[in-house]
Amino acid sequence: SQKIEQNSEALNIQEGKTATLTCNYTNYSPAYLQWYRQDPGRGPVFLLLIRENEKEKRKERLKVTFDTTLKQSLFHITASQPADSATYLCALPPSGSARQLTFGSGTQLTVLP
């Protein structure tokens, strides 16, 4: 069956460092992958989408890579700030390019001042 794993439940890093979060998936080939940010008691906020034919995507201090051979996406936040502290979720369509999303369990990032 399809499975999405975000390998760290929690990650603490020092302000100014680069945070790297991992999302692995098995048993299917999604047409795209998305990353969301969720703050406590709030709905997720879309950050980035990367398609299967794209290796890397950037948006300000964020960078996402997508390795369809390894079935893995890496999410980087450079020059991290305490305001970046949140839970980050990766999401994929459950099959191919389906419209609905299946979410990973999330990684709670804490950036320490």
Next chain:
Amino acid sequence: GAVVSQHPSWVICKSGTSVKIECRSLDFQATTMFWYRQFPKQSLMLMATSNEGSKATYEQGVEKDKFLINHASLTLSTLTVTSAHPEDSSFYICSARDAESLATYEQYFGPGTRLTVT
């Protein structure tokens, strides 16, 4: 742009009663809306997908008679939790897809509704 609202933001109800949660797309038309449930420290679990004017499609294990979904217009979907029980207490989040940006696959999420059943 692309704002989704939910009402109420939190609700407490007694066991056995029904609760309705509204999800609105404020500045765009959403042909498709999704309802998720999230338990503490867990990820979002898709409950159902609703298309405007048609019946919702429920995920496996979600009782359609207990979680009634109505998507009567391009800007409003409602989720009614019928005969609520304490185990239904959760964070319910809706999301919507912009009908004019189907190629982007982006979903816009509401702020969520915290339901507590006593």
